[in-house]
Amino acid sequence: MVKEEDKLQMLRDILLVDDRQVANAVNQRLDVITQTIEERAKLSEKVDPIIQEKLDEFVAEIPVTLGPTITKTLKKEIANSQDAVVEALYPIMGKMIKRYVQNEIKVLSETINKKVNNTFSLISLKRKMRARFTGVKESDLILAEANPPAINEVFLIQKGSGILLGNHSTTETVDKDMISGMLTAIKSFVEDAFTGGNQNLENIEYELYTIHIQNFYNFYIAVVVSGNYTRSFESQLENKLFKLSKKLSPSVSHLSREETDSFLEKFFKK
Amino acid sequence: MKISKKIVLLGQFGVGKSSLLRRFLENVFETDYKPTLGVQIKKKMLDLPSGDKLSMIIWDLEGFMAIAKARASYLLGSEGFIYVFDVTRPITYENLEQELDFIALKYNNVALQVIGNKCDLENHDIAKNHLEKKGIMVHSYVSAKTGEGVQEVFTDLAKKLSK
Numbered sequence: 374m375v376k377e378e379d380k381l382q383m384l385r386d387i388l389l390v391d392d393r394q395v396a397n398a399v400n401q402r403l404d405v406i407t408q409t410i411e412e413r414a415k416l417s418e419k420v421d422p423i424i425q426e427k428l429d430e431f432v433a434e435i436p437v438t439l440g441p442t443i444t445k446t447l448k449k450e451i452a453n454s455q456d457a458v459v460e461a462l463y464p465i466m467g468k469m470i471k472r473y474v475q476n477e478i479k480v481l482s483e484t485i486n487k488k489v490n491n492t493f494s495l496i497s498l499k500r501k502m503r504a505r506f507t508g509v510k511e512s513d514l515i516l517a518e519a520n521p522p523a524i525n526e527v528f529l530i531q532k533g534s535g536i537l538l539g540n541h542s543t544t545e546t547v548d549k550d551m552i553s554g555m556l557t558a559i560k561s562f563v564e565d566a567f568t569g570g571n572q573n574l575e576n577i578e579y580e581l582y583t584i585h586i587q588n589f590y591n592f593y594i595a596v597v598v599s600g601n602y603t604r605s606f607e608s609q610l611e612n613k614l615f616k617l618s619k620k621l622s623p624s625v626s627h628l629s630r631e632e633t634d635s636f637l638e639k640f641f642k643k
Numbered sequence: 644m645k646i647s648k649k650i651v652l653l654g655q656f657g658v659g660k661s662s663l664l665r666r667f668l669e670n671v672f673e674t675d676y677k678p679t680l681g682v683q684i685k686k687k688m689l690d691l692p693s694g695d696k697l698s699m700i701i702w703d704l705e706g707f708m709a710i711a712k713a714r715a716s717y718l719l720g721s722e723g724f725i726y727v728f729d730v731t732r733p734i735t736y737e738n739l740e741q742e743l744d745f746i747a748l749k750y751n752n753v754a755l756q757v758i759g760n761k762c763d764l765e766n767h768d769i770a771k772n773h774l775e776k777k778g779i780m781v782h783s784y785v786s787a788k789t790g791e792g793v794q795e796v797f798t799d800l801a802k803k804l805s806k
Contacts, residue, residue: 534649534720535684536700550647554684554700561716562681630645 539633656706
């Protein structure tokens with residue numbers, strides 16, 4: 374006879390054997406997972422590739438998702454604390470500008486040395502002759518050759534009103550009507566303020582540019598020149614503007630703004 | 644076609660010339676008073692019914708006690724004047740008759756509009772009665788602060804100039 378106890382055991386084996394196997398398997402799996410989580414190296418082995426992949430995605434998406442926000446915030450911050458930004462950038466900019474100027478002077482010095490050393494070349498002799506006949510110093514001519522002057526803008530402005538009659542420009546600047554108005558206001562102010570008889574403002578210099586002003590009867594012409602503004606260039610420019618005035622004066626009052634612009638463009642492209 | 648016209652804002656100190664201009668150009672008003680030194684020049688493009696474009700080059704002059712004392716070279720070549728007075732300060736319109744006589748004498752070809760500003764602050768009847776008695780035609784009473792009538796001041800002048 375099977376004992377009660379054995380019967381119970383048999384019954385327990387029949388009923389619970391599968392569950393025990395499952396429980397054992399689960400326990401073993403849990404042990405592996407626990408070990409993986411608790412051991413940094415093992416966890417790292419599993420998680421790192423996922424993080425790396427996500428990180429790569431995030432980095433790739435930064436310009437699209439966060440770019441505009443960052444730019445906007447930076448612009449706002451710079452606008453709100455301009456003084457602080459200038460203060461921070463000043464030493465860096467200063468060094469950069471200093472280096473740039475030093476480099477430019479070095480280049481200029483080399484160019485001049487080359488020209489001076491070439492004393493007996495045909496070009497040099499020509500220059501000497503030109504200096505003698507035009508009365509312009511040879512050093513000025515050398516400087517002009519090293520950094521030749523160039524016409525950047527031409528404004529044909531009605532006298533008194535400051536209305537812009539025509540413009541020729543090689544660069545984009547702020548509103549040209551306002552520039553001609555302000556130039557006229559400055560010119561009027563200077564001419565009124567220094568009572569030395571009926572005199573005209575002829576020149577304005579600002580850093581790398583010179584504004585040559587030539588007065589005619591109904592209008593004046595302001596030419597923005599970059600580079601080395603020498604006496605010989607001034608003289609050439611004056612002659613050119615006299616020619617322009619001669620061609621333009623009879624028709625300037627009935628030419629439209631567009632027609633005058635086109636006339637100036639053709640004239641200065643020659 | 645683009646036509647350019649020079650317009651000058653005239654009037655005593657603090658009557659609101661620059662405020663009127665800012666209201667017209669940018670539709671803004673600032674309460675703090677910053678006097679204009681010398682001149683400031685602004686521009687506004689308007690489309691004319693003819694299809695042409697009118698470029699209004701507006702010279703906003705610093706205030707003066709009498710127009711005879713304003714810098715004459717700033718007034719040269721003007722095609723329109725906007726003379727502004729302050730309805731709350733009689734000193735700015737009491738001598739208007741002499742001012743307008745001076746303009747008629749020296750600049751009789753220039754289109755003129757007389758404007759009473761700051762009509763939001765005070766009933767402008769006192770100024771109106773005073774000027775009517777003297778036979779002075781005021782174009783309009785406006786407010787740079789609220790914007791009332793400001794656009795019309797400039798657009799009416801533009802219409803006059805484009806004829």
